[in-house]
Amino acid sequence: xxxxxxxxxxxxxxxxxxxxxxxxxxxxxxxxxxxxxxxxxxxxxxxxxxxxxxxxxxxxxxxxxxxxxxxxxxxxxxxxxxxxxxxxxxxxxxxxxxxxxxxxxxxxxxxxxxxxxxxxxxxxxxxxxxxxxxxxxxxxxxxxxxxxxxxxxxxxxxxxxxxxxxxxxxxxxxxxxxxxxxxxxxxxxxxxxxxxxxxxxxxxxxxxxxxxxxxxxxxxxxxxxxxxxxxxxxxxxxxxxxxxxxxxxxxxxxxxxxxxxxxxxxxxxxxxxxxxxxxxxxxxxxxxxxxxxxxxxxxxxxxxxxxx
Amino acid sequence: xxxxxxxxxxxxxxxxxxxxxxxxxxxxxxxxxxxxxxxxxxxxxxxxxxxxxxxxxxxxxxxxxxxxxxxxxxxxxxxxxxxxxxxxxxxxxxxxxxxxxxxxxxxxxxxxxxxx
Amino acid sequence: xxxxxxxxxxxxxxxxxxxxxxxxxxxxxxxxxxxxxxxxxxxxxxxxxxxxxxxxxxxxxxxxxxxxxxxxxxxxxxxxxxxxxxxxxxxxxxxxxxxxxxxxxxxxxxxxxxxxxxxxxxxxxxxxxxxxxxxxxxxxxxxxxxxxxxxxxxxxxxxxxxxxxxxxxxxxxxxxxxxxxxxxxxxxxxxxxxxxxxxxxxxxxxxxxxxxxxxxxxxxxx
Numbered sequence: 001x002x003x004x005x006x007x008x009x010x011x012x013x014x015x016x017x018x019x020x021x022x023x024x025x026x027x028x029x030x031x032x033x034x035x036x037x038x039x040x041x042x043x044x045x046x047x048x049x050x051x052x053x054x055x056x057x058x059x060x061x062x063x064x065x066x067x068x069x070x071x072x073x074x075x076x077x078x079x080x081x082x083x084x085x086x087x088x089x090x091x092x093x094x095x096x097x098x099x100x101x102x103x104x105x106x107x108x109x110x111x112x113x114x115x116x117x118x119x120x121x122x123x124x125x126x127x128x129x130x131x132x133x134x135x136x137x138x139x140x141x142x143x144x145x146x147x148x149x150x151x152x153x154x155x156x157x158x159x160x161x162x163x164x165x166x167x168x169x170x171x172x173x174x175x176x177x178x179x180x181x182x183x184x185x186x187x188x189x190x191x192x193x194x195x196x197x198x199x200x201x202x203x204x205x206x207x208x209x210x211x212x213x214x215x216x217x218x219x220x221x222x223x224x225x226x227x228x229x230x231x232x233x234x235x236x237x238x239x240x241x242x243x244x245x246x247x248x249x250x251x252x253x254x255x256x257x258x259x260x261x262x263x264x265x266x267x268x269x270x271x272x273x274x275x276x277x278x279x280x281x282x283x284x285x286x287x288x289x290x291x292x293x294x295x296x297x298x299x300x301x302x303x304x305x306x307x308x
Numbered sequence: 309x310x311x312x313x314x315x316x317x318x319x320x321x322x323x324x325x326x327x328x329x330x331x332x333x334x335x336x337x338x339x340x341x342x343x344x345x346x347x348x349x350x351x352x353x354x355x356x357x358x359x360x361x362x363x364x365x366x367x368x369x370x371x372x373x374x375x376x377x378x379x380x381x382x383x384x385x386x387x388x389x390x391x392x393x394x395x396x397x398x399x400x401x402x403x404x405x406x407x408x409x410x411x412x413x414x415x416x417x418x419x420x421x422x423x424x
Numbered sequence: 425x426x427x428x429x430x431x432x433x434x435x436x437x438x439x440x441x442x443x444x445x446x447x448x449x450x451x452x453x454x455x456x457x458x459x460x461x462x463x464x465x466x467x468x469x470x471x472x473x474x475x476x477x478x479x480x481x482x483x484x485x486x487x488x489x490x491x492x493x494x495x496x497x498x499x500x501x502x503x504x505x506x507x508x509x510x511x512x513x514x515x516x517x518x519x520x521x522x523x524x525x526x527x528x529x530x531x532x533x534x535x536x537x538x539x540x541x542x543x544x545x546x547x548x549x550x551x552x553x554x555x556x557x558x559x560x561x562x563x564x565x566x567x568x569x570x571x572x573x574x575x576x577x578x579x580x581x582x583x584x585x586x587x588x589x590x591x592x593x594x595x596x597x598x599x600x601x602x603x604x605x606x607x608x609x610x611x612x613x614x615x616x617x618x619x620x621x622x623x624x625x626x627x628x629x630x631x632x633x634x635x636x637x638x639x640x641x642x643x644x645x646x
Contacts, residue, residue, distance in 0.1 A: 082578070086625070108585050111577050111595045127580040130625045145625060163586030168607045171619065175583040178622055190586055237587035237594035331464070334471035338478070373468070376433040377476035415479040 002139065002185070005103040005157035006074035007046040009307035010280075011186060011215040016273060017280030018301045019076065019188065019217060020292050021048035024064035026057065033064045036289045037071045043293045044283070045304055046103060048076040048188070052083065055115025062096040069100050076159065077101045080109025085125035086134065086145050093135060097154030105159040105188065106131040129182045132160055136183030160184035162216075164201035165194060166238035173204040180214045187214050188282040191221040191232075194240040195271050202275050211277025218272040219282045222291055223261035226250055262291060262298075269299040311394050313401040325349070325386075326359025333370045333384065337416060343383040343408035347397060350388050360388060379414060382407065425454035425545075426518040427552045428461060428538040433472050436514060439535040440473070443484065443511040448473070448537065449503065449525065450490035451517035458552055460538050461516035463490040469516060469537060494521025500528050507532070560630030560637060566623055568609035575602025581623040583607075 001008060010017045020040050025032035033049075040047050047068055051061040058064075065075035077096050084092065093104070108128040112120045126134065135158050137143050142153045160179040164172055176187065192198045198218065205211050223229045223241075226249055233241035245264065252260045269281050281301070285291050296302050320336075322328055325348035336344050346367055348360035364386050371381035385404060389396040440446055448470045456462030470486045477484040487510060492499040494517035507513070507529055515522040516537035526534035542554035557574045563581075564571060573579045577595040584603030587594025591604045610616050628634070 108578055108580060111587070113577075113595045122578065124579045125628065126625055127578070127582055128585075129582040129622055133622070133625070161586065166584065166586045166588050167590055167601075168584070168588070168604055171583060171603075171607050174616075174619055177620070178582055182622060237589045237592075238585075331467045331471060334468065334475065337475055338471055373433065373472050374475075377472055378479050379475055416475055 003102045003155040003157040005046070006307050007076065007103050007186065008157040010045045010305065013305070013307065015045075015305050016301070017046075017215070017217060018044045018283065018296055018304065019046045019048060019280065020044040020283045020285065020289070021050060021076075022064075022068075022289060023050045023053055023287075024059035024061065026059075028059070030067050033059070033067045034071065037068045037073050039289050040292055041071060041073055042304060043296050043302065045280075045307075046074040046076045048078055048105060048282070051078040051080045051107070051109065052115070054110050055082070055112040055117065055120075057116060062092060062099070062101060065096065065101050066099045074103060075101060076103045076105050078105045078107060079131065080107045081124055081126045081128060081131050082109035082112065082122050085123050089126065089131065089134060090138065090144055093138060093154050093156070094150070097156060102155060103157045103159065104135055105161065106135065106184070107161055128160060129178055132158055132179055132182040132184050140183075157185055158183050159186040159188060161190070162187050163190040163238050164192075164198050165190055165240035169197075169201075170204075172201060173208060173210070176205065177208055177210055180210055184214055186279075187216045189217065189219045190238065191219045191284060192268055192272060193221075193223075193232075193245055194242050195268060197240060198272070199275060202277055206277050211279075215279040216277060217280035217282045218269075218275075218278050219284055220265050220268050220272070221284045221286060222265035222288060222295060223249060224258050224288060225261070226257065228261075262295060265295055266299045269295070269301070311398045313398045314405040316405060317401050324354065324356050324359040325363035326354070326356055328363045328366060330366050330370055330373075333366070334373065337374070337379060337383070337414065340414070340416065342414045343385075343404055343411070345385045345387055345400060345404045347387050347389060347400060350390050353390065379416060380411065383411065383414065425457055425543070426520070426540060427458045427542050427544045427554070428455050428516075428518055428540045429458075430460055430465065430469065430516070430538050431536065433469075433476065436469070436473065436535070436537050437476055440484065440512060440514060445485045445487075445510050447487045447489060447503065447507065447510045447513045449494070449513055449515045449517070450488075451492075451494045451515075451521050452490055453493045453495065453517070453521075455516065455518055455521075455538065456490075458546070459550075461518070461521075465516055466490050469514070473514075491517075494518075494525055497524070497528065500525055503529070557631070559626075559628070560634075561627060563623065566618060567606045568613065568615070568618075570602060570605045570609060572602055572606065575600075575605065581626060583619065 022036040049061045049065045052058055061078050065077050068075040106128050112122050134145055135156050139153050139156055142150055144150055162176045229241050229246050232239050249257050249260050272278050283292050325346050328346055333344055346363050348363050354360045367384055367386040371384050375381040387400040448466050450461050450463055450466035466488045470488050491502055512532050513534045514537040515525050515534055519540040522536045543556040544552050544554045547553045554574055559573050572581055584601055588601040588604055591601055593599040593601045610618055
């Protein structure tokens with residue numbers, strides 16, 4: 001074990017892992033995050049805490065993570081390289097680890113153009129692969145990027161994201177390999193709507209043997225409505241929502257469309273689970289966390305095993 | 309045909325409207341013109357292929373500058389006509405004169421007259 | 425070359441609002457080529473300033489001059505004989521030119537008449553695009569001659585982010601994804617293996633992060 005992460009234990013013990021996520025509030029109130037935590041507790045193995053997602057300012061990811069930790073939930077500390085240089089990054093990693101955070105997801109982050117501070121400078125001192133290398137260097141070599149030794153290493157289970165639906169498609173697996181070579185131990189993918197493309201990507205992953213070097217968790221998102229499906233398809237870069245899926249939701253009565261979205265999500269989980277090399281699912285129910293217990297239950301993912 | 313056009317119009321001849329420079333247009337206003345219109349050949353009929361299209365873009369550019377200076381972009385225009393369309397020229401001249409009459413004298417000109 | 429574009433006229437008018445006698449100084453270097461600060465633009469800006477001020481019954485006298493370059497002292501010397509007769513200079517050279525003029529002539533304000541945007545190329549007449557961020561540590565040999573620092577909105581060093589869609593950048597669908605370009609050229613050249621290894625953490629001390637940069641060539645100094 002490289003960490004005390006519950007997610008690492010679950011995966012290393014060979015269980016099919018289930019993770020979810022919650023976005024911190026745009027204010028100081030801890031109750032928002034606690035409410036989401038209550039919903040997800042016991043239903044998933046770990047909860048990702050997003051880091052100013054879509055570049056909209058929110059409570060810091062590590063502090064919301066600590067709030068979850070206090071509830072007995074294993075938070076996955078998402079960290080983007082957009083807002084911090086290597087000095088702040090290493091400092092935050094030390095701080096988070098000292099507060100008991102043991103799982104980190106290394107990301108480059110959405111461009112600030114999408115957020116509420118378009119005029120902000122972006123940092124990108126490091127990219128996501130450098131961030132993975134940095135955490136690993138601190139944990140395994142007990143060193144800072146600058147070369148000095150650190151006293152008391154952050155024992156972090158290191159994760160990264162992969163988007164099988166962005167372009168150039170053939171390069172996506174190369175990029176995954178780079179992340180794994182850099183030190184990523186688990187991978188959470190972008191939301192899977194196009195299962196065929198995901199299968200093809202996993203085939204390429206297996207061809208390189210990457211599924212044996214890191215745990216891959218397929219990302220899923222329940223679609224609430226046609227509007228949401230179309231928004232994701234057309235407005236969110238690097239997302240692939242096939243027309244058949246939209247047609248399927250369109251095919252049912254308006255009141256039953258959210259239900260159909262849940263059904264599709266459950267089916268996707270079941271299909272993803274069948275794919276060789278997939279070790280878990282990451283359920284991203286965007287502002288719909290209350291549906292996660294039901295999805296996990298109906299997809300046959302409950303009860304969650306107790307990690308040894 | 310010997311058609312008459314408004315006497316207040318001063319014609320500056322150029323070999324092609326492609327020769328009309330942004331600076332020429334601005335200088336005309338500096339020298340007291342209340343309005344300026346560029347009369348080019350029909351689009352697609354330029355002897356030099358794109359002279360009138362270039363002129364059109366420059367007129368647009370000067371229109372922006374006139375707006376920015378507060379002189380008003382509506383004091384400049386581009387018309388297209390063939391060399392045989394004398395009536396069209398007269399029409400354009402009258403239309404432009406009407407428009408400028410409504411706008412009144414250029415604010416630049418007023419100052420120049422006061423100064424002497 | 426350095427690419428710039430004229431500031432809004434109202435901004436320049438505001439800068440010179442208290443002045444009656446100014447110089448508008450152009451540069452025959454980069455900004456002439458990108459049609460932002462050459463002799464022609466000196467004429468246009470001066471005419472526009474004149475028109476606006478005449479309209480407000482507050483005429484301004486403008487001396488138009490275009491120097492060979494504003495980034496070399498010998499050319500900046502060319503205004504010395506008459507600059508004292510004026511109250512201000514609007515320089516439409518790049519930011520380097522404006523500053524160098526301000527360094528040489530400290531008695532009157534030197535105002536910027538253009539915004540300096542980037543180091544770039546003329547993609548087609550009337551269209552300029554950025555190619556270099558002057559990071560001081562060129563990595564083009566790794567990346568197929570396409571700069572990730574400049575052409576990726578996140579200056580990522582190890583491949584496109586998850587927002588690269590059909591060759592376009594997530595930030596602007598009009599902008600080509602720099603990493604897609606890198607991928608395409610290396611594929612054409614049969615050098616995709618170059619993308620397998622991790623380009624290490626960058627040393628930004630050679631970039632603006634290290635403070636104002638300076639190059640000294642002893643062999644050339646007088």
